[in-house]
Amino acid sequence: MTEANGSTAKNPKVRVVIDGREIEATAGAPLLEAALDNGIEIPHYCYHPKLSIDGSCRMCQVQIQGQKKLAIACNTPCTEGLVVDTRSDEVADARRGVMELLLVNHPLDCPICDQAGECYLQDYSFEHGSHHARTTAPRRKGLKRVPIGPRVVFDQERCILCRRCVRFTNEISETNELRVFGIGDTSYIGTLEGRPLDNPYSVNVADVCPVGALLSSDFHHKRRVWFLEETESVCPGCSNGCNIKIGAFREEIQRLVPRRNDAVNETWMCDAGRLGYGFVGAADRIREARVCDDQGQQVVALDAAITAAAAALRRVREEHGAGAIGIVASGHLTNEEYFRLAGLARETLTTVSVDLAVPLGEGDDFLIRADKAANARGAREMGLVPGEAGRDLAGILNAVEAGEIRLLWIIGSKDFEAVVGTERALAIAGRLETLILQDVQPSGLSDKATIQLPGATWAEKAGTFTNYVGRVQRIRPAVHSPEGVLLDGEIFAALTGALSGRAAVPFVPSSVFDEIAAAVGAYAGLAHQSLGGAGTNPADVTEGVG
Amino acid sequence: MPLSHELENRIRAEFPKYPEKRAVLLTALHFVQEEQGGWVAPDCILAIAGLLEIDPIDVKEVVSFYHMFHDHAVGQSHLQVCTNLSCSMRGARGLVRGLEEILGVRPGEMTPGGEFSVEEVQCLGSCGSAPVVQVNNEPFLENVALADLKSLVAGLQTRRRAAVGE
Missing domain, CATH: 3.30.70.20 (Alpha-Beta Plaits)
Known part of the structure; x- marks a missing residue:
């Protein structure tokens, strides 16, 4: 790579002029990449920013000052003083020619x-092609x-x-x-x-x-x-x-x-x-709240189920103490929901037996991680960890079997079943006085629930996930939850209200995030509004500030 | 066992001549095609890839790229008609149609007894004497006219009969 301006940096910057506009580019980088990164559209098919250069489609031809023939922008390295014209008649002719040849055998179906x-052939044909075909073959x-x-x-x-x-x-x-x-x-x-x-x-x-x-x-x-x-x-x-x-x-x-x-x-x-x-x-998605009476599980309105859950939690706590309550959550909720759940567990219920059940699967060294939950790291950072002298998942299971934990609240029982195993999960359910399930998908435990609360999916929620390296990223609602289903965070807010005897605080993810930024050390300095489309790793922010 | 020990050894003997085993690919394909009935069968592709320590799809890519290699059986007389620019302008398409008529097969097909096959090929490198036809690896037939085809086919049939002693 040539070193422009006598710079000794590994990737020195060079100035390139495209259509009269001067842009700064990395020396040696493809001209096409520099143009696209600066919002200058040069049509292309074979070039892809994450793949090697092929140069086969010839669509990105441009005129370079001092060169007789047109050059393909994808295979032209940026050098100091490069002057490029992407709009000349010759370039337009070349594009029209490429389009015509590409369409000679295209079925136009x-x-x-x-x-x-979302087809480049359609878009470029409209923009750069000819509006009629000359071939009759x-x-x-x-x-x-x-x-x-x-x-x-x-x-x-x-x-x-x-x-x-x-x-x-x-x-x-x-x-x-x-x-x-x-x-x-x-x-x-x-x-x-x-x-x-x-x-x-x-x-x-x-x-x-x-x-x-x-x-x-x-x-x-x-x-x-x-x-x-x-x-x-x-x-x-x-x-x-x-x-x-x-x-x-x-x-x-x-x-x-x-x-x-x-x-x-x-x-x-x-x-x-x-x-x-x-x-x-899915057809078998849990859409209804159920509460068990003498005749078995009955479909009830969600607020009735929440009231029943609050009553069960209060009764077990009063009769047997907070140690008789265990909470096991999946890794699929948002940070904002976990923050509310952790607050509910720690402050309102004062239980310390709180943990996650995260199934492990296959992973690789590229994009697939072995832990099959989007937000287990966020859950732990929000406080979904056993409190001091509290029980972790293994401890909770043992305590249920020993009759010490009488009420188990499982959020995501399919993951619980996967981690614990169906046989043991069913045995655990059999030992409990009260089993509260908060689920999107049915599991082997669904029939055993004393109270079943329908949960919501990530596609229905606003909030944030923290990935395995700590990057905090926003999710946004794409669809509405089924009729009568609340977001999990709203269920936590309602339960907190019912158990504390105060009016429920509405669950507003963006405000909860600001509370998180104030309360959780690792998230200090983050603001919901500034997470942007790509998310932020708090570690990077700290480095930047420091 | 798609390749005989002799054939494998013949290929291995080429290795020292090149810096990398993969460089022996074209030579290996020629050997295999010569000895295995004029084409490279799928199990031969796998065997060559194993010997040369390359991905079999790379072998298939090369076989499919060169018209000199065949991934399907061809006739004892394999008639290749160049249909690139110069030859097409000088009547190559007519030659293909003429051969289709005389032999009753389309390009890519073989006559029932396996005597003839026809194929349209890319430039054979003799544009000055277009249109060009090549039978197997024999010298080019140049400036071929539609009227020449019948005697060409008849000549090949005569030659074949002489060869098998009929």
Whole structure:
């Protein structure tokens, strides 16, 4: 790399002029990247910020002062004094030419293509192409709608051979399932016989595909993308906290797609996280509150169930002391909810037997963490830890079996069951006087609940998650909770009110966050409003201030 | 066992000539195609990849890229018609249609007895004498006219009959 301005820095800055505007760029960085980072749009297909340079699509050609031929911006390194024109007639001609050739064999089946509406071919054709076709030759036929792997559908006719997917499987998933086979105008993307596109990150190829050639099977022919309402959020599948967009239509989640955050997930997410949203609208989701009487579980209004839960908690505490109450939560709530739950447990109930149940699964050294809960770290930082002389999960289980804990309140009993094991979980339930479950999904314990409170999912909540390295990131509501369901934080607020005999304090996540910033050392200096779209790691803030 | 020990040893003997084993790929494919009936079967692709310590998909990519290698069986006389720019402008498409008519097969197919197959190929490197046809690895047939095809096919049939002693 050349060192501009006699600078000795590793990545010296250089000045580049694009369309008369001077920008600062890193020496040696692709000109296209510098332009895009500065809001200068140069059309491109094969270039992707997280993949190696391919240079195959020729769409990003620009005029560089002092050079006779047009150059591709993706493979032109930024050097001091580079003067670039992206708007000349010659550039416009080149783009029109590329578009014409790309469309010669394109099937133009946009009316049934999932990519329509977010397709680079459509957008660039409109902006840079010609409005009529000069060719009358029959278009090349190819494979249509074939599974190229268990989670990805392939349409060969739409492919423009940009090779983003091939580079993804070479460089990111490192699984090598895809290649360009053949030569010239008969080239095609394919797999080896008996080795389909099947890796934990496979659906990312549908995101990188600039056209409708590779598509998510899950989203295939499901909804026109322009009908989706997209909400910025964070994936709840594990503690990595990949940034996502939730695409919803009429209160139903249609898909999750990754959202770029270079500090967390770059532009990727795993298939398990992407396809793991089904529980939100599942038929067997817990939507009703239930309270057990002599005849068994009865459906009741949620406020009646909350009243019953408060009464049970009060009675056990009065008769047997706070030591007879145990609370086990999953790692799926927001920081704001955990903060309220911790306050309720510590100050109102004065129980110290509080812990989390977080199931462990497979992890890798990329984006998939073994702990399958979005916010276990946040939960602990909010105080969901056994108090002094309090019992942890193992201690709570033993105390139930010894008859010392008489009331167990489990938030997320599916995770509890996964961690404890069904057999022991059922035995535990059998030993209890009162079992309160606060659940979204049914578990083996659902039938055993004395009181069942329906919970809400992350897709219905505003608040924050703290990922495994401590980055605090916002989630936003994409859909409403089912009729009659409160957010978990609202349930905690109502219970706190009922147990303390004071009017319930409304649960407002942004205000709770400010309380957290004031109360929890690690979060000092954070403000809800300044978390932004990408989140903040408090450690970085402290370093910056210090 | 897709490759014989002799064939494997012949490939291994090439290793010292190159800095990396993967560099032997083209040579290995030629050997395998020569000895395994004129094409590279999927299990041969796996075997070569194993010998050269590369991903089998890289072997398949190379086989599919070069028209000189075949991932499916071809006829004893494999007729390759260049249909790139110069040859197409000088009538190559007509030659393909002519061969389809005479032999009753389409490009990529083989005659029932396995005697002939036809394929459209990329530039053979003889644009000055377009259109060009190549039979197997024999010297180019240059400036081929539609009228030449019947005698070309007949000549190949005669030659084949002589070879098998009919």
